[in-house]
Amino acid sequence: MAPPPPPLMDDLVGEILLRLPPEEPANLFRATLVCKPWFRILSDPAFRRRYRLFHRTPPMLGIFQNLRHDNTIPRFVPTAATVSPCSPPSLDCWFWWALDCRHGRVLIYSIGPTNLFVWDPITGDQQHLPVPAYAYAYCTAAVLCTAARCDHLDCRGNPFLVVFVGTGDRDGVTWASSFLSETGAWSTPTTVDLSASTTVDVDSFIDTRPSILNGDALYFTLERGKSILKYDLGERDLSVIDAPVCEQTGIIMTAEDGGLGFAGTEGNSLHLWSWLAGDDSVVGWVLCRVIKLETLLPIHNPYVPPQAIGFAEGTDTIFLDTDVAVFTLELKSGKTRVWETGGYYSFDFVVIPFMSFCTPDLAMGRLLLP
Structure with a gap:
């Protein structure tokens, strides 16, 4: 039988662990249980700093x-x-x-x-x-x-x-x-x-x-x-x-150019505006993009249009409420996800995204499953 391969060097293991996706923080917890060398790497404050810098956006x-x-x-x-x-x-x-x-x-x-x-x-x-x-x-x-x-x-x-x-x-x-x-x-x-x-x-x-x-x-x-x-x-x-004037209640957001933006729906289309200020102090809203939602989201009742209800700051993710469910829409990729079935379609329904890095030294079992 061939001898077992030599163990990976700590530096190489660290580079691999560095790439564990932060949106699945339980993977970091599981990695600490693999062996003592991995636990030592993950518990090092220097690794946690590198992990945040590598991924940048919480x-x-x-x-x-x-x-x-x-x-x-x-x-x-x-x-x-x-x-x-x-x-x-x-x-x-x-x-x-x-x-x-x-x-x-x-x-x-x-x-x-x-x-x-x-x-x-x-x-x-x-x-x-x-x-x-x-x-x-x-x-x-x-x-x-x-x-x-x-x-x-x-x-x-x-x-x-x-x-x-x-x-x-x-x-x-x-x-x-x-x-x-x-x-x-x-x-x-x-x-x-x-x-x-x-x-x-x-x-x-x-x-x-x-x-x-x-x-x-x-x-x-x-x-x-x-x-x-x-x-x-x-x-x-x-x-x-x-x-900007739109049919449904709109939300403030970060525009694609990094400035102040606004999103609202007209029928089954999402309209995205950007607030521009010129050198001569001329300011105003500019319609930058229109996204047809019927090709991205299931809409059962055409008389109940989707409504923008929230935005995840620091990302390009918008929350949309429909008569079917609450969805997230990533503006750059067009990727959608069902967040919760059963639409609320009410201004009284408020979504507030929570964004943060979660590493094994912080949670102590409060937020994450073992």
Whole structure:
């Protein structure tokens, strides 16, 4: 019999393990059980840094689903079969919503009592924030890492910023206040009077939908996606942008050119716009692409068109709700996937993608199946 082949060198094993797909993090766990040399490689902090740099974009591990007409906690739907639903945080409240996910953190808004929490689903860490002491009838918020020169591949332990946006009850005023984890205090609110605008409905309000971080600004939707609210992170200034006109409620997204984008459906077609600003300060929306969805998605009832309901920031993935199911669509490849059967077709159905690297040193069995 031929002698067994010599064992692979650690450097070669490391190069192989480096290529395990991050969207199937349980594979990393299984690899640690193969033998002690593999465990040693995978437990090395240098390997974990190389792993994040090699893959660059944190994978989408799942989505949090808010059904705002139900007084229940959001449901976590995992991306892969090897990812199990994460344990919800232990909060002393009646119920809570997920408002935003970014840089490995989830921003929670609780009712009874009203509070804010920044939560890491993988490690279980959470931090309580008081709600700003300013009146509002509608609200949303965003969370992001503020560490200098951070590549946002592993933001755990870094300082963070929360931007809370509220709209008064029919007074036309929307305000924003920011909270820095380093100072532990809310800033003086910045306001914009929507009733003073000729293009925004006097009864316009902030939507409880995830924001988009683009450049040095956060973007939120107003009045069920009819307008867009821009919050300049440097100047702490608020301004309003008219959204493109489309048949169904649209969503903000990152455009294919990296700038601010918008997606909405017209019949059974998905329309993608990009916001352009010229050197002479001429700004406006440009229709960049039209995707015919009937060739990509099953549509049983032609009178119930698909609707764009969400976007995974940092990717090209859009969530679409149909009368059949909720789908994801990768814009570059055209690849679709059934996310959940049974369409919701409701603006009250909010999907918030959770994106983060998950390695064996972090999860400790909270998120992943063994």
